[in-house]
Amino acid sequence: MGFRIEFGCADLARTTIAREPDPLWEVLLGMHMVQTDDEPDLFGAWRLRTRARLTALERELMVLAQPVGYSPDFLTPAESADGLDAGLAAVAATPPERLAAELSILAEQVRLPNWTRRLAAGDPDVLAKLCHGLKHFHRTNIAPLMPVINAMISRDVKVHSDTVTTGGFESLAGTLHPVLQWQPPYLHVDMGHIDRELDLDGRGLRLVPSYFCWRHPIMPADPSLPPVLVYPVQHDPAWAEPIEQYADPERAVADLLGRTRAAVLRTISAGACSTSELAARAGISLASASEHARVLHRTGLVTTRRAGGAVRHTISPIGSHLLSGAYH
Known part of the structure; x- marks a missing residue:
């Protein structure tokens, strides 16, 4: 029993580790997490906040993101590796035949509401609502955590990159997660409820560290899709937010600045960045990042300096x- 990934020589050469979180995988796995009670010490405060402010649309979309079992692959397209907007554009462009096929698999697991019939037919209005809900969930519940998420993933990637440098892929497989075991030419993923095999066939494997991935790694269900293995980063309990204090300080900043602007300020606090980097980290448009940075600069909360042809934003004292x- 288990999931076996078969590697050839070309696959080993083409296996990579993503240096940043995949925004739509974080959205999907965040939706999984908000529907469970797993790891209250690490996710409890975030979960309480998120449940309290879910919109009606986001609650509707939860049916597509079942915390146990199958979630449609069209929610996590490969294009999401290039950013939230690129991923959402790919979701919106999903062919109707693929939507129908994946929703029919989901329907075997859970009773789907009537609106999913229009989604399965590729109704552009329903697809637009789906993308709006995914983007709103990211902006409201994922983006504010990006300084912490980026810091954890940067630390994780450095450790694993050093492991590959000194010990090769064989050493890496054993350190990514306890359920992974390298027995050439297979990477074994010990998940008792799955028994299948995937031949990478020269495509390589993209390893994606994730903040909200939990228990075990996860992959797309469709073997024809670009191979991706999303695995949990090592969480630092010291960064966990006490549940009894979950709302007050952060909400005070959000009430003062607005949720998006508060998230932008927190993003800049994680490290100096250009406007385009700020937009990518915060999961907002370039125009929105520029406007929020301008207002924060005018109010003295951020310093902005030109470096060559770009500007760099840094949090002020x-x-x-x-x-x-909000953090102490």
Whole structure:
């Protein structure tokens, strides 16, 4: 029993580790997490906040993101590796035949509401609503955590990159997650409820660290899709937010600045960045990032300096002081 991934020589050469989280995988796995009670010490505060502010549309979309079993692959297209907007564009362009096929698999697991029939037919209005809900969930519930997520993933990637450098892929497989075991030419993923084999066939494997992935790694169900293995990063319990304090400080900053602008300020606090980097990290448009950075600069919370042909945004002492209440 288990999931076996078969590697050839070309696959080993083409296997990579993503250096940033995949936004739509984080959305899907975040939706999984909000529907469970797993790991309350690490995710409890986030889960309480998220459940309290879910919109009606986001609640509707939860039916597509079952925490146990199958979730449609069209929710996590390969294009999401290039950013949230690229991923959402790919979701919106999903062919109707693929939507229908994947929703029929989901229907074997859960009773689907009537609106999913229009989704299965490729109704552009329903697809637009789906993308809006996914984007809103990311902006509201994922983007505010990006400084922590990016820091954890950067640390994780450095450790695993060093492992590959010194010990090769054989050493890496054993350190990514306890359920992974390398027995050439197979990478064994010990998940008792799955028994199948995937031949990479020269495509390589993209390893994607994830903040919200939990228990075991996860892959797309369709073997014809670009091979991706999403695995949990090592969480630092010291960064966990106490449940009894989950709302007050962060909401105070959000009430003062607005949720999106507060998220932008927190993103800049994680490290100096250009406007395009800010947009990518916060999961917002370039125009929105530019406008929020401009307002934060005018209020003295952010310093903005030109470096060559670009500008760099850095949190100011006043901005750091404002945020300190949200983390200490």
